[in-house]
Amino acid sequence: MRIGHYSVSRLIKTDVLVIGSGGAGLRCAIELFDKNIDVTVVGKCKKGDAHTILARGGINAALGNMDPEDSWQLHAADTIKDGGEINDHKAVELLCKNAPKAISELAQWGTDFHKEKNGKISQRFFGAATFRRACFVGDCTGKAILETLIKQTNKRNIKIEEEVYIFALLKNKRKINGALGLEINTGNIIAYNCKILILGTGGHSRVFNRSSSRFWENNGDGIGLGFDVGAEFMDMEMFQFHPTGMVYPKEALGTLVTEAVRGEGGILTNKDGERFMIKYDKKRMELSARDIVARANFIEIEEGRGTKHDGVWLDITHRYKKDILKKLPVMYNQFKKLGKIDITKEKMEVAPTAHYSMGGLHINHENGKTSIPGLYAIGEVTSGVHGANRLGGNSLAEIIVFGKLTAQSLIREIKKMDNLVELDKKLINVKCTELENLSSTEGKDPIYIKEELQEMMWEHVGVIRDEKKMKKGIRLLELLKKEKLNTGLEVKMNKNLIAALNIKSMLIASEMILISALNRKESRGAHYRTDYPYKSSDWKKNIICVPKRNAIEIKFKSIPLVPKTISKLMNHKFEYNKKRHMLE
Ligand SMILES: Cc1cc2nc3c(=O)[nH]c(=O)nc-3n(C[C@H](O)[C@H](O)[C@H](O)COP(=O)(O)OP(=O)(O)OC[C@H]3O[C@@H](n4cnc5c(N)ncnc54)[C@H](O)[C@@H]3O)c2cc1C
Structure with missing residues (x-):
């Protein structure tokens, strides 16, 4: 079939199509393959180069290797408390119960977690965790995990289509039965026909101009694809700003400075040398929840106590050089290479950066189902696990746990299904x-429009929000939607065309963030409004966005009480043992 510049060159039939070759997609595909299900994975980047490789500091599981008092229930209590109590409780239970198994499976498959002298996997502190719970491979845990998963997929010869950009989902009647992909290098179109389609496309942090992701990732493709077929979204206003991104040089703006630096004893100070966290969370100091530390850094800078490059100082120089090199090798090299700074001798300059999308597709975590038949989702593109704020280390756990669980729940379902439903040619x-x-030779450069959108989002619905700013943001967004984009006529390797596809999804994700944030008239977790600065019990609910013709409808979802076994731990005052932490 040929339409204008494009022709459908291949039809690929598969029982399950997984879009996304990050940690979630690969873990899911391995499980499906092992249960004899025909599966194909598609990724817009090269195999092994998904966003998951950026994950640094660790993956949470209550192994109790360092602190035997830890338990899955405490892990759940920390997750729900930090999540502003709007998490999906069932999802949290599944995550915390299954995380220890996920770690032993990864270790068995070859992930070389850091070990203690007794041979047990080491665990480090992450912000707002009661005990040391994050397992790690130096500060390149995500890379080590993705390499393990790639090895396992290679061993099984699982089909992974590389550098194919999925730009549309297909359905027959109301059920999803395929997708269309643009082969980036050739400009050919591939049609996929499947019984079940799983989105594992990652987050949307690139809707902001300071982001810890690489510029070609986290553009919210899964959000755009899901919206287009009418799927529901939840908690879109909940976006995590990591407290510490690089601020200098300009090219490094937003690049993550892992929480492990604070986990290893890093201290934050302002330009006057004041250890300011004492004003914001006297007890937990630098290891407070991410939203609290991010706001603290933001306020210090906004109120004129920031450094020359609009940051605050993060200092780890009091640790031995050999420890820094062993536990934070990526950070050491990152600052050496990008900033010409030796972090064993000099302080780092840092400021908040857009980091993680708590909001996303509204799913049932017991089976990965979205609101649209045949469409499933896993990983950062979903919502519910983290509520209003994510605990560091919980995302890697999520992608491994739910990648596997979703596949397991599908196995029974797919065996009951009939043959593939033919694709709708129209x-x-x-x-x-x-x-x-x-395709157009008129209009503005899409890359410029992308930057405009990112700046607008940072300015109008960033770390600190209010009604006036957000309403203005919505007006600006409407103008950006109308912009004509000059993509050129090239079909192969066309960066502007890819940017235009990105923008389509980014506009949808941005609109849902703005509308949801404007609706939530309180402050909770990562969502902070100066006009409603306190948490309100009336707002202990989730905001759901439902796509309607040319509009987004808002619904609310009430949240049941936290199970007693967990809630009692949320209120328990565990002794926070700083000495033990510093001695590690
Ligand atoms: C710098 C950084 C450090 C982090 N550190 C940690 C940490 O220490 N611990 C932790 O728990 N979490 C951490 N995170 C978060 C964690 O890395 C992510 O949440 C997680 O890796 C997401 O995995 P995923 O499989 O859902 O998505 P991703 O890894 O983002 O994979 C998405 C996949 O979808 C593909 N894709 C997207 N759109 C399309 C399309 N249209 N067509 C085809 N393919 C598409 C992409 O190419 C990619 O293969 C960190 C994040 C960042 C940015």
């Missing part, structure tokens, strides 16, 4: 025509 035509219509 719909393919419509979607390819939409792609063709993006």
Whole structure:
């Protein structure tokens, strides 16, 4: 089939199509393959180069190797407390109960976690965790995990399609039965026909101009694809700003400075040398929850106590050089290479950066189902596990745990299903025509528009929000939606076309963030409004966005009481043993 510049060159039939070759997608595909399910994975980047490789500091599991008092229930209590109590409790239970198994499986498959002298896997502190719970491979835990998963997929010869950009989902009647992908290097279109489609496309932190992701990732593709077929979204206003991103040099703006630096004893000070966390969380200091530390850093800078490059200082120089090199090798090299700074001798300059999307597709975590038949989701593209704020180390646990659980729940279902439902040719035509219509030699450079959108989002619905700023943000967004994009006519390796596809999804994600944030008239977790600075019991609910023709409808979801076994631990005052932490 040929439409304008594009032709559908291949049809690939598979029982399960997984979009996304990050940690969630790969773990899911391995489980499906092991249960004899025909699975194909598609990724827009090269195999092994998914965003998951950026994950630094660790993966949480209550192993109790360092602190035997730890338990899955305490892990759940920390997760719900830090999540502003709007998490999906069932999802949290599944995460915390299954995380220890996920770690032993990864270790068995070859992830070389740091070990103590007794041979047990080491665990480090992460912000707002009651005990040391994050297992790690130096400060490149995500890379080590993804390499393990790639090895396992290679061993099984699982089909992974590289550098294919999925730009549309397909359905027949109301059920999803395929997708269309643009082969980036050739400009050819691939049609996928499947029984079940799983989105594992990651987050949308790149809607902000300071982001810890690489510029070509985390553009919210899964959000755009899901929205297009009418799927529901939840907690879109909940976006995590990491307290510590690089601020200098300009090219490094937003690049993550892992929480492990604070986990290893890093101290924050302002330009006057004041250890300011004492004003914001006297007890937990630098190891307070991410939202609290991010706001503290932001306020210090806003109120004029920031450094020359609008940051605050993060200092780890009091630790032995050999410890820094062993536990934070990536940070050492990152600052040496990008900032010409030796972190064993000099302080780092840091400020908040957009980091993690707590909001996303509204799913049932017991089986990964979205609100649309045939469409499932896993990993950062989903919502619910982390509520209003994510605990560091919980995302890697989430992608491994739910990658596997979703696959397991599908196995029974898929065996009951009939043959593949044929693709709707008319719909393919419509979607390819939409792609063709993006070709244009008029309008503005899409990369420039992308930057405009990112700046608007940082300015109007960033770390600190209020009604006036957000309403203005919505008006600006409406103008950006109308911009004509000059993508050129090239079909192969066309960066501007990819940027235009990114923008489509980013606009949808941004609109849902703005509308949800404007609706939530309180401050909770990562969502902080100066006009409603306190948490309100009336708002202990989730905001759901439902796509309607040319509009987004808002619904609310009430939240049941936290199970007693967990809630009693949320109120328990455990002794926070700083001495033990510093001696590690
Ligand atoms: C700098 C940094 C450090 C972090 N450190 C930690 C940490 O220490 N601990 C922790 O728990 N979490 C950490 N996180 C978060 C964690 O890395 C992510 O949440 C997690 O890796 C997400 O995995 P995922 O599989 O859901 O998505 P991703 O790894 O983002 O994978 C998404 C996949 O989808 C593909 N894709 C997207 N759109 C399309 C499309 N249209 N067509 C085809 N393919 C597509 C991408 O190419 C990619 O393969 C960190 C994040 C960052 C940015």
